[in-house]
Amino acid sequence: MVDTLWRRLPRPIHILAPMEDVTDTVFRRIIAHCGRPDLFFTEFIHTDVVLADRRGRPGVTPRLVHTPEERPLVAQIWGNDPSSCARAAARLAQMGFDGIDLNMGCPVRKIRSKGACAGLIRRPGLAAELIAAAKEGGLPVSVKTRTGYDRHETDRWVGHLLLQRIDALTVHGRYAEQDSEEPADWREIGRAAAIAREIGVDTAVIGNGDVTSRTGIRQLARAYGLDGVMVGRGVFADPYLFATDRHPGAFQTAQAGQKVLLLRSHLRLYREVWNDTRNYEILKKFYKIYLTGFPEAEPLRERLNATHDYDTAEQVVADFLSSAPAPAPGALRPGSAFASQTEVLR
Ligand SMILES: Cc1cc2nc3c(=O)[nH]c(=O)nc-3n(C[C@H](O)[C@H](O)[C@H](O)COP(=O)(O)O)c2cc1C
Structure with missing residues (x-):
């Protein structure tokens, strides 16, 4: 475990979630201007794309473009080949990112059916290999995932991930096949934090799902014993969400x-x-x-x-x-x- 970034950040850690086609360098800078979270993530990027674009040029995808304003910044990658993962991690370390996150939560059927992202919930051995490969890059390694595949399997799955000695684990409180209309289950997220304490690892446990205010971040972190909270869609309703403790509808009523x-x-x-x-x-x-x-x-x-x-x-x-x-x-x-x-x- 690399003793940087995740331990340095203030508690509870306020994090802007990775969102494909949304949280590019431009939106991250807008959010930094409105109210800076403690940590940013890139959109998810396939390991092969980190290594080369269609013309074979390394590291030129728009998703890797970033400026110092967005740091600390974690690059989120996905894929299911450990060797590509190790090489991508090494390249990202050279490119100035502050950490690497492995996406083990994207529920898109086409992706998970190939055993990548949320598909890894059913391939714990490969998940462990990918984590070990990512660590070869030398940056802190975290995982973002869900509570299970077709039901909550928090004890089995989160327990397995925590035994891999990762720097941080973000748990979205739904399982992969769960309807996104159903509310995220924060008791399962709290269970993940309890498992970390039971095992005795110092992995930072981050909760994610349906949070709409800065006050909510603090309350949920305290109630469920978490190191931090990650917010995605909440910034659509209020881009200033990370700035102040105002009520969730404040931006809606702005001029x-x-x-x-x-x-x-x-x-x-x-x-x-x-x-x-x-x-x-x-x-x-x-x-x-x-x-x-x-x-x-x-x-x-x-x-x-x-x-x-x-x-x-x-x-x-x-x-x-x-x-x-x-x-x-x-x-x-x-x-x-x-x-x-x-x-x-x-
Ligand atoms: C438009 C959109 C794109 C997303 N893209 C990613 C992604 O690239 N990587 C990832 O781990 N999660 C992605 N997610 C999931 C979010 O990071 C987050 O887990 C989810 O939206 C639940 O959090 P929220 O209720 O705070 O929005 C995406 C979500 C949305 C709405």
């Missing part, structure tokens, strides 16, 4: 201008970072995050969804901001304090 300025920062940074190298259309999923909860949100979203390039989107946003309703006395005005903060993102 339209504030939301649109944040969207504009995202748009500009996305363009600056990706320009033609990533599809403009991916950006549209973020419009839903920023444009909710005010009367003009829907028509504005529709206008933006009809755009197919950055310049037109910028114009739509500029038109909106120039005709935005006068703010209430004392309220945050578009173009005032918040606008100057967003300068750091440009």
Whole structure:
């Protein structure tokens, strides 16, 4: 076990979850600006993609792009070949990541049926080999997983992972085949932390599932004896979630201008970072995050969804901001304090 990162972080550790096509370098920087978590994760990346892109060039996938602003940053990888895993881990160590996380939780049927990600819950021997291989890279190694495959199997599965002496373990409180509509089971997550104590390992145990506020992070960590809590979709409802202990709906009631300025920062940074190298259309999923909860949100979203390039989107946003309703006395005005903060993102 490498004595770094996970032990250094403050308790409870506040973590932004890995989310494919969401938590790229741009969104991580937006979240860092709104309210920094203690730790970031990349989107999941196949070990072969870490090693070479389609043209055989190493380490050039957009998912590996990062800046010092997003550190400490853990690279999350997946795959089921220990030798590729060891080589990917070594490369990630050279690239300046702070840790490696092995995805053993993605429930997508096509992936798990091949014995990767959540499929590893049924291949504990291979899971152990992958962990040992990842450790060869020299970075701290963690695992993100679920409580079981077709039922909660926390004692068997989590117990097995903890015996591999990993630096951290994130447990999402659902099993792989469980409907995501059902609430995450925090008692099973608490059981994982209890198993760590029973075995006597000092692996940091992190809980994940349905958390929507900073207060929730603290309460759940305390109630279930956890080292930290990871939050994913909660930041869609409130990108400022890691900043303050306000109520979960606070961003929903924020001023339209504030939301649109944040969207504009995202748009500009996305363009600056990706320009033609990533599809403009991916950006549209973020419009839903920023444009909710005010009367003009829907028509504005529709206008933006009809755009197919950055310049037109910028114009739509500029038109909106120039005709935005006068703010209430004392309220945050578009173009005032918040606008100057967003300068750091440009
Ligand atoms: C759009 C999206 C993409 C995701 N991609 C990943 C991923 O790349 N790696 C991973 O381990 N989990 C991924 N997840 C799962 C999240 O990390 C997290 O475990 C899940 O959303 C539950 O946490 P939450 O209730 O706080 O959102 C993804 C989830 C979403 C919604």
